Amino acid sequence: MEHVQPVSAGLPEQRQKTGAGLRIEPVVPGSAWDAYVAAHPAGSLYHQSRWGRLVEGLFGHASSYWAAWEGARLVGVLPLTRLRSRLFGDYMVSLPYVNYGGALADSPAVARQLMQAAAAKAAALGSSHIEFRDTVAWGGGWPVRTDKVAMELPLPADPEALWKAFGSKLRSQIRRPLKEAGVETVVGGSELVGPFYQVFSRNMRDLGTPVYPRRLFERIVQTFPAQTRIVLVRYRRRPAAAGFLLQAGDRMEIPWASSLQEFNRLAVNMLMYWQALRVAIEARCRVFDFGRSSIDSGTYRFKRQWGAQPRQLYWHYWLAEGRPLPRLTPDNPRYRLAIRSWQRLPVPIANLLGPHIVRNLP
Numbered sequence: 105m106e107h108v109q110p111v112s113a114g115l116p117e118q119r120q121k122t123g124a125g126l127r128i129e130p131v132v133p134g135s136a137w138d139a140y141v142a143a144h145p146a147g148s149l150y151h152q153s154r155w156g157r158l159v160e161g162l163f164g165h166a167s168s169y170w171a172a173w174e175g176a177r178l179v180g181v182l183p184l185t186r187l188r189s190r191l192f193g194d195y196m197v198s199l200p201y202v203n204y205g206g207a208l209a210d211s212p213a214v215a216r217q218l219m220q221a222a223a224a225k226a227a228a229l230g231s232s233h234i235e236f237r238d239t240v241a242w243g244g245g246w247p248v249r250t251d252k253v254a255m256e257l258p259l260p261a262d263p264e265a266l267w268k269a270f271g272s273k274l275r276s277q278i279r280r281p282l283k284e285a286g287v288e289t290v291v292g293g294s295e296l297v298g299p300f301y302q303v304f305s306r307n308m309r310d311l312g313t314p315v316y317p318r319r320l321f322e323r324i325v326q327t328f329p330a331q332t333r334i335v336l337v338r339y340r341r342r343p344a345a346a347g348f349l350l351q352a353g354d355r356m357e358i359p360w361a362s363s364l365q366e367f368n369r370l371a372v373n374m375l376m377y378w379q380a381l382r383v384a385i386e387a388r389c390r391v392f393d394f395g396r397s398s399i400d401s402g403t404y405r406f407k408r409q410w411g412a413q414p415r416q417l418y419w420h421y422w423l424a425e426g427r428p429l430p431r432l433t434p435d436n437p438r439y440r441l442a443i444r445s446w447q448r449l450p451v452p453i454a455n456l457l458g459p460h461i462v463r464n465l466p
Contacts, residue, residue, distance in 0.1 A: 125174050125175060126172060126173070126174055126179070126214065126217060127172070127173045127174075128170060128171070128172050128173075128217055128218060128221040129170070129171060129173070130168055130169060130170055130171075130225075131169050131170070131171045132169070133153035133156065133169045133181070133183075134153065136178055137152075137153055137169070137171070137178075137181055138152050138153055138154075140178050140181055140208065141181065141208060142353075144208040146204075146208055146239050146240070147208055147352070148202075148204045148205075148352050149328060149331060149350055149352050150183075150199050150202045150204055150205060151181065151183060151199075151204075151205070151208060153169075154327050154328070155199075155327070156169065156183055156185075158323050158324070158327050159185060159199075159200075159201070161323075162317070162319060162320060162323060163463045164463075165185050165186060165187055165200075165463075166185075166186045167183065167184065167185050167186070168183075168184045168186070168222070168225065169181070169182070169183050169184070170182040170183075170184070170218050170221050170222055172209065172214045172217060172218055179209065179210040179211075179214050180207060180208060180209030180210060180214040180215060180217075180218050181207070181208050181209075181218075182198060182206070182207040182208075182215075182218040182219065182221075182222060183198055183199060183205065184196050184197070184198045184199075184222055184234070185197055185198070185199060185200050186229070186231065187200060187463075187464050187465075187466065188464070189464035191461075191464065192464045192465065193232050194229070194230060194231045194232060195231050195232050195233050195234065195235070195430065195466075196222070196226055196231055196233075196234040196235070197234070197235045197237070197466045198222075198234070198235070198236050198237060199237060200465075200466045201316070201320075201466070202237075202359060203237065203254065203357070203359060203393075203395060203396045203417075204237055204239065205236065205237040205238075206236040206237050206238035206239070206420070207219060207236065207238070207242075212240075212242050212243060212244075215242050216242055216243070216244045216246075219234075219236060219242070219246070219420070219422065222234055222422070223422040226422060226424075227424065230424075231424065232423075232424050232427050232430075233421055233422060233423045233424060233427055233429075233430055234421065234422040235419060235420075235421055235430070235466060236419065236420040236421070236422075237417070237419055238417070238418045238419065238420055239254070239415070239417060239418070240418060241418045242418070242420060246420040246421065246422070247420065247421040247423060247429060248418050248419065248420050248421070249418075249419040249421070249429065250416060250417070250418060250419075251398055251399070252396045252397070252398060252417045252419065253396065253397060253398075253399060253404070253414035253415060253416055253417055254393060254394075254395070254396050254414070254415045254417055255393070255394040255395065255396070255397055255404065255407035255408070255412040255413070255414060255415075256391050256392070256393050256394070256412055256413060256414075256415050257381075257391070257392045257394065257410055257411050257412040257413070258390065258391060259381070259384060259385050259389055259390055259391060259392055260385070261385070262385060263381070263382045263385050263386075266381060266385065269411065270410075270411075274374075274409055274410070277371050277374040278371075278374045278375055278378045280370065280371040280374065280375075281337070281339075281370045281371050281372050281374070281375045282375065284339070284370055286338075286339055286340035286341075287337065287338070287339050287344075287370065287372065287375070288337070288338050289335065289336065289337050289338075289375060289376070289379045290335075290336045290337075290338065291333055291334070291335050291336075291379065291383055292333070292334055292336070293325055293329060293332060293333065293334060294322070294325045294326070294329075296334040296336050296346075297318065297321050297322050297325060297334065298318075299336050299338075299343040299346060300321065300334050300336060300343075300346040300347075300348060301318045301321060302343050303336075303343045303344070303345060303346040303362045303363065303364055304346060304348075304360060304362045305318075305451060305454070305455050305458075306362075306364060306451055307362035307363065307364065307365075308362070308454075308458070309446065309447065309449060309451050309454040309455075309458075310365060310447060311443075311447075312442075312443030312444060312445075312446040312447040313443070313446070313462075314446070314454070314457070314458035314459070314461040314462040314465070315454065315455060315458040315459065315462065316458070316459060316462055317458075317459035318455075321348060321360075324348075324350075328350065331350055331351045331352065332348075332349065332350060332351075333349040333351070333383050333387075334346065334347070334348055334349070335347045335349065335376055335379045335380045335383060336376075337363075337372045337373075337375050337376045337379070339367055339370060339372060343364075344363060344364055344367040344370070344372040345361075345362065345363035345364070345367065345372040345373045345375070345376040346361070346362060346363075346376065347360070347361035347362075347376050347377070347380050348360040348361070349380055349383060349384070351384075351387055351389060354388065354389050354390040354391065355389060355390070355391045355392075355393055356380075356383070356384035356387060356389040356391070356392050356393065357392075357393040357395065358377075358380055358392075358393070358394060358395060359395055361373075361376070361377070361380075361395075363376065377410065380392075381410075392412075394407040394410070394412050395407075396417060397414075399414065
């Protein structure tokens with residue numbers, strides 16, 4: 105059986121004995137790491153070693169993996185990615201590009217010890233901060249942001265039960281595009297990456313946000329073929345709305361979804377989300393995760409109409425001495441001019457330049 109192995113026997117200064125037999129050390133993740141992630145209630149695809157290798161290979165970022173042991177028993181894990189650029193600085197995230205990360209541990213005390221080990225390493229490297237994207241409050245005096253929530257909808261056993269739970273207005277919005285000749289929905293995998301990216305990249309340009317490279321989505325499908333679905337709505341054979349779905353156990357998440365503005369009158373996004381919910385139920389999922397939102401934002405209200413309920417997210421931080429909480433977000437006023445300029449770029453230019461910028465954004 106493959107085990108989680110220490111990175112090097114020649115790095116004793118990075119190991120920490122924390123009392124009561126607890127040992128923290130950097131490791132190369134393997135089958136034992138992935139088994140721990142799979143068994144942990146907060147474990148996600150993003151915590152798995154395959155995801156880490158995907159990000160390292162595509163973006164070239166250095167990753168580190170910390171393990172907590174009690175004797176020979178693994179009791180906690182923490183993956184980290186280091187992002188460095190002249191424009192955005194040197195910092196770490198657990199985990200970038202996605203909604204979830206942070207420590208998985210048997211207890212809050214173990215989680216905090218893992219975070220402390222990561223902080224010591226970040227300080228030694230000269231990083232400005234670490235962002236831990238947690239789903240629980242670990243305590244211990246860590247600075248924490250609580251302005252984001254995950255929007256989750258419990259799912260019944262069949263689509264008909266969910267349909268009956270919707271209000272008449274929501275059902276009418278879902279039916280609206282079906283009355284239009286030429287509207288169709290398709291569910292698939294790698295063959296739909298191209299149409300999905302056509303919608304996604306155009307929508308990101310319209311929002312003024314640099315887009316991820318198409319290769320990211322191709323590699324996700326290649327790495328997690330059984331856990332990935334793409335939902336596409338076409339109008340007269342043109343891609344109009346698309347969602348990228350990831351399943352982890354009995355949870356289905358839609359981390360990326362877009363629709364084109366010229367089709368808003370047809371409500372194609374409503375049909376796309378309904379189809380995504382059907383896919384989740386047919387996959388025997390018990391929870392549909394609409395992704396994160398700021399409370400009372402437009403996306404928050406959109407997700408609430410489907411019956412989704414907020415689950416508090418806790419983004420903890422380690423900050424180098426004298427550093428404020430980071431604001432690498434689109435609502436930061438310092439980025440307004442850049443956003444407006446980006447919205448005026450031709451889509452092919454935005455798609456060419458975007459991946460070089462977004463790789464260094466969390």
